[in-house]
Amino acid sequence: MSKSKLLEIARNNKSHAEAGTMVLVDEIVKIPAKNYYDPDRWQKEVDLIFKRIPLVLSVxxxxxxxxxxxxxxxxxxxxxxxxxxxxxxxxxxxxxxxxxxxxxxxxxxxxxxxxxxxxxxxxxxxxxxxxxxxxxxxxxxxxxxxxxxxxxxxxxxxxxxxxxxxxxxLCIEKFLSGYDSMLELFDLKNWHVHSQRTIKGPNWKVAYDGYLDLYHLPVLHSETFGTDISNQANYYEWGPHQRVISPYRSPDRNGKSEDFDELLVEDWPMDVLMAGVWTIFPHVSIASFNGGGRSILLSQLMPGDNPEDSYTNQYYLMEKKPNKKQAEEADKQFDLLEYVVREEDYATGLRLQKGLKTGMIDSVMFGRNEGGGQSFHAWVDKILKANDKDLISLFG
Ligand code: FES
Ligand SMILES: [Fe+2]
The missing domain is CATH 2.102.10.10 (Rieske [2Fe-2S] iron-sulphur domain)
Structure with a gap:
């Protein structure tokens, strides 16, 4: 069932690539800038989201x-x-x-x-x-x-x-809205925790916006990931959880670019089918890499002590326990990912929240190509408004 859903997404994504299109939502949405720094709002997010919603605490x-x-x-x-x-x-x-x-x-x-x-x-x-x-x-x-x-x-x-x-x-399984059966396809229970690190970052939503955002990839990460990477994203939703994938991604496996467009999606290898970013509301992202063998970076984002701080526990998980050489490659990949997140994503986030906190900017925008961010903020609002009973019916 979940495998057929995965294939359906791959077909859908491939047809977008062939047509040169992506999914666009109806309109540009504005979010009050204050939502990112208002201490009362932030406290509500901690109390009504992080203290009521199931959180990923480990693997x-x-x-x-x-x-x-x-x-x-x-x-x-x-x-x-x-x-x-x-x-x-x-x-x-x-x-x-x-x-x-x-x-x-x-x-x-x-x-x-x-x-x-x-x-x-x-x-x-x-x-x-x-x-x-x-x-x-x-x-x-x-x-x-x-x-x-x-x-x-x-x-x-x-x-x-x-x-x-x-x-x-709140039943945790209901909250997962069927997304768990998609995540099962990673088969993570048999993977190996290679390494863990913790990075300090900006407001948790400033940071989380970045995980849902492919629009910035060829710009902010031009020095690290390069400029020939797509800025387009399709979003697939299960309740508040979203998979983000570019229609144009030509996966880079084992150091060389391979083109799978000629193959039927049924013949795509699992790591290609599982590409993209899998986010778990409200605070996790899973992205696939190949440093030292098939691997993922699972980022677990937590609010810090105030609206301007967060910290992220990064887990580097590998499909197979690496040998010495693979472990070195994995460490190198992890070093790069830590650098990208700390010096590019979070450094940008820390600077942008200074601008927002001046109060001179009324709102920020999420474009028609940024449906994932729009959906995330809508879910945050919905959960903040819900009493405990309504919360359960949100995940009916
Ligand atoms: S035995 Fe635990 S607080 Fe006393
Ligand atoms: Fe980024």
Whole structure:
């Protein structure tokens, strides 16, 4: 089903390439410039989007074995993600039920049990409180009422989502709107995490606009990716999630340009069929590369401490574990991608938000060729306006 959808998109994209066209939306849309810097608006985005919507917190291959865990702060919420002894992924608030201490420092590790560093209350890998220190002196409590606070979590397509609201009734699968079955086609659960980096950037929407934008590629990235790259994009949507792909992309595989236009799309290799940028609302982009073998850059964007800051965790995932030479090529590719994002995309974003923050510009524009950005901002607005009940019906 999802493979036939993928082929349908490839055919559609190919016919646009042959006709010299792209999908254009009806009109130019204006977005108030204030939406990018107003602190009240930004706080609402953190509270009503990032704290209510499922977020991508990791990939399966980062936590492959029972006992593997990852602790992190996500928009200020301490989260503990772990794979339990049954191989299931669990997400908890990383806070002890005694007095709230973090059970583990942020980072990755492997544990069967989590003993709190403050007074040694201990939890198993299902989040159940299994022991308290000096129980006779502490006093009687029903341990089963003091487990870790569990967060809704879903592992699908080799990607791990969790919702920061433990009471959320929003079904993560419904939120994915069928996009997960497309992402399954990457087969990411069997990939290898080669490397990770973190980059500081501008306002999260300034940064995210860039991931949906191919219009800037031959201009802003002329020194790195070159000028012979298309600035046209077609957008394919599943709920708020969008795949962005140029109709004209002639994929560059193994260092040489190959033209697949003569072949039926059924005969295209999977890496060509999966080309382009796959965004996962509200904060992830997946783009394919070939440094050291088939690989992707998964960028996980998070708001920082204020409207002008964000940070991006970049994962370089490889289809196969590289040998030494491939690892060096992968590192070189990753260095280039980090440079492009930091020195070209985010440096531009940091400068543009200074201009916006002067208040002298009323609005910014998304053209008829920038339907992806229009759709993203429309979804942001829709979610900000939705109460918890409406939120569920948005993903009906
Ligand atoms: S805060 Fe965890 S044992 Fe006291
Ligand atoms: Fe860019």
């Amino acid at each position: 399966s291959s980062e936590l492959p074995n029972p006992g593997d865990y990852k602790a992190m702060d996500v928009v200020g919420v301490p989260v503990l993600l772990l794979r339990d002894s049954d191989g299931e992924i669990k997400a908890f608030l990383n806070a002890c039920s005694h007095r709230g201490a973090a059970l583990v420092e942020n980072g990755n590790g492997n544990k069967k049990r989590f003993s709190c560093p403050y007074h040694a209350w201990t939890y198993n890998d299902k989040g159940s409180l299994i022991g308290i220190s000096s129980p006779h002196e502490f006093g009687e409590i029903d341990k089963s009422c003091h487990n870790l606070i569990a967060l809704p979590v879903l592992e699908k397509a080799g990607i791990i989502w969790a919702t920061l609201d433990p009471k959320s009734k």
